Amino acid sequence: MADDSAVVADFPAAGHDHARCLAGALATAEALCRHRGLRLTELRRQVLELIWAEHRPIKAYELLERLRERRSGVAPPTVYRALDFLLQEGLIHRVESMSAYIGCSAPERRHPVQLLVCRRCAAVAELADGEIEALLRRKAQGLGFEVDSATIELEGVCPQCRG
Amino acid sequence: MADDSAVVADFPAAGHDHARCLAGALATAEALCRHRGLRLTELRRQVLELIWAEHRPIKAYELLERLRERRSGVAPPTVYRALDFLLQEGLIHRVESMSAYIGCSAPERRHPVQLLVCRRCAAVAELADGEIEALLRRKAQGLGFEVDSATIELEGVCPQCRG
DNA sequence: CCTAGAATGTTATACCGTACCGAATATGCC
């Protein structure tokens, strides 16, 4: 049980209940914002919901389309502002290698983030592995470099797609 | 000497000789392409030269501007094609977090890449650390995930900027 | 209420990257 808490979100299994984890994520976000004195407005909540509904990385302009089915006259800045807020509060992550966004599975605490992205089905697993974090920090320190943040993304094939 | 070869390129020191490492990089690229039976055309050589001349991550459209000072009628695809070739052959790396490109300091052999990017001066150090690679692979394997490639970028402050 | 700050609406534009097609150039074969 040395690093049991490292896996924040495994790849979704076959019988995985989407609706349930969506509801859970929204509830957590609501609680978290209340606790931090922030406003999870209707817009922000809708964007977060659309992201979790996908349960895969989703692109900003895809969100824009979906949002337009619910609200009229939504323009890019509207989406990007909501994304900025959610990123800021650690409620979502940006997948750099895809220019896309995905819900964070453990937003209540700040944690290092390592993403495993399947190149077949685009499913994502999320790690918050302290051992990786520590090793990277140690290596950087060896060069006198002080790490502020890290982008760690592994592309490969998930267990489901390996069959 | 467990991991002495991990640091491929440290942050450039004060008295660092730009011209020399540019020349070295071009010579290496030339040798490497000859060895692989590939054509380091004038265009590709010029793009590689512009990237190394900067010695910092440089953006595609910045390269485009610089190229236009030497050639007439250069359009985006011209630059991107050259970049694709150089990326393919491991002669340069893409810095995902900046949408920019930087020369690889050890192109002769394929290696894992970890980049340390200074958020003050944008200087970059390059690691090819097998220990990091192995740890990531091991963690991924724990989830049944098979890693094909990785994007590892650390943002922070370099020793020079820390003063 | 009233007001200051936050959030959102709206327009326009900058930046990053690619599909596609045709021209030029290099390479291998006779």
Add this chain to the structure above:
DNA sequence: GGCATATTCGGTACGGTATAACATTCTAGG
């Protein structure tokens, strides 16, 4: 050399990503 073939390059047009700047609306607190 002359020819067919494949690679590379020029150039147009466009699509995807993101933000600047300013107007408007909403919200919380006095």
